[in-house]
Amino acid sequence: MKIIAKTGNEAMAEAMRQINPDVCAAYPITPATEVMQIFAGFVNDGLVKTELMMVESEHSAMSACMGATAAGARTMTSTSSQGLAFMYEMLYIAAGYRLPIVIAEVNRALSGPINIHCDHGDTMGARDTGWIQLFSENAQEAYDNLIQAIRIAEHPDVQLPAWTSTDGFIISHGMENMEVYPDEAVQKFIKEFQPSFTLLNNQQPLTVGAADLQDFYFEHRRAAAEGMRHAKRVIQEIGREFGQTFGRSYGLFDTLELDDAEVALVAMGSTAGTARMAVKNLRQRGVKAGLLKLRVFRPFPAEELAQALKHVPNVAVMDRSDGFNAQSAPLATELKTAFFDAGLKPKVIDYIYGLGGRDIHFTELEQIMEKTLQAPEPGDLDSRVVYWGVRE
């Protein structure tokens, strides 16, 4: 077993070296820059066979990724925040064309005002673009998720693009001990890319993305939605296979002390790691606290989440972005829909926290869980949605 210290960005660059994609096209942006920069070194040193294109913007980067994938190449890129936002037009097209591109996304707050630190506003802004979205708690998961994302995206029942979300600076620049698997084992796990259709095959001429009006547009979007539905099963199958191969299994989410919990904290990304400490401390003080760490945000595992939380009367949702929909932020909004469909009505309080990189401490998560337990049944918006840690 090879344990080494790596930052999240180094870990993702390492995964990309082992994946050895055919094509990468990228434009730098903090805090994701290093991923492609380290990778550019691998290309230069001949450690990968990748065609690396340093294009003039993310708009062009994602367009180039689309061209490459349509031509049958396994294609990856990395970006963050404004870069992902600048890809927005192409994100929909990539999903609509069923091109299994993979992005190593590093979460950073969106402008404006301009900010370079972590929140989930960037990927949340693109949550309905048709991309599979996996969150990571630490560098190990960033590495593991990126490897799995290749298999998930390319699976014939899915054929949709995917990104892995990694908390900017907290994970991308924080150094941790992690296990790196042998190159051959990773190559064996991801297999050869076998696209169902590719351009430049004159035995089977085809058009990718032909105009689709009232006649077939709806059917094609419906088919993509079906790919996303299949992804839920495929993600779990691949997560199990990953466990059998490398010793770390992955599902849709992960739980801690949830069985008898009276209050559950639902979180994504590095905050889930912080919450482990908070749950432990509360348990020591006799508070029945538990954690649900959501790994897969798209497809949203609504039934499974409702099932896992059905016995918990108080739920604190940690939203590291604001939906500005005046009801609650993205994660809480979706979770409440899941509860509704399952006929459940727990007390759900949405905590919008950590915007623009504002730190969150485990003692704050303890306070949040205690506050959620004590809070009255939420009536008005003020008690349902709490902006945590803001000066007002």
Add this chain to the structure above:
Amino acid sequence: MKPTMVFSRTPGLKDVVTSYCPGCGHGVAHRLMAEVLVEMNALGRTIAVAPVGCAVYGYDYWNFDTTEAAHGRTPAVATAIKRVLPDRLVISYQGDGDLASIGMAEIIHAANRGERITVIFINNANYGMTGGQMAPTTLAGQVTTTTPEGRDVSQTGYPMRIAELLATLPGVKFSARGALHKPGLVRKAKSLIQKAFAIQDAGTGFSIVEFVSLCPTNWGVNTLQAVEMVEKDMLKTFPLGIFKDEQVGGKD
């Protein structure tokens, strides 16, 4: 003997320490721009648009109104400000990633429409803010963090000469390239800014001043070596000069 003040900080800049690295050209360009505005008595009618890049904090240093644009979008923002407030002096301040890479569409079209704005363009041959990656202006063979063995023009293209390129457009009335690494050149640089602002005030069209700048930190050299690199390498690819000057009734 009574002391006499021979030099003082220009009131066009705030009395703060900048975030620029030692030897960086942004600070010199800021001062020249500010000095010219003071001499024109124009501080009160100047609006700048700050880029995304090392000069993102321009508004912390410039003593005039500033707005921030998304990466590469300053010419479009400046265009609109000028059209809404035509009596103001509007400056689009940009780096080479901002202007020549992600913002290429905006700059070409603002120039082609002959927008009455002035662009101050800092060419340091790399993306400074993100840690020294290859820019469209990176020299052939230049080592950057994304071209570890030097820019291979057959793969990544050739350094772009923006001042010459924009000079070909009829909407552009002034296009010049200056440098910031020697006292004599700094004085000339200032006169280029004066001319560009005069064109804007004359209301005839678009003006741009490109500056060959220094980035010792990302070039991995000290300031003296950076000066030498500009002299030896950069000026060969980016010759100094005025490529277009259609100043109406202008002097010299």
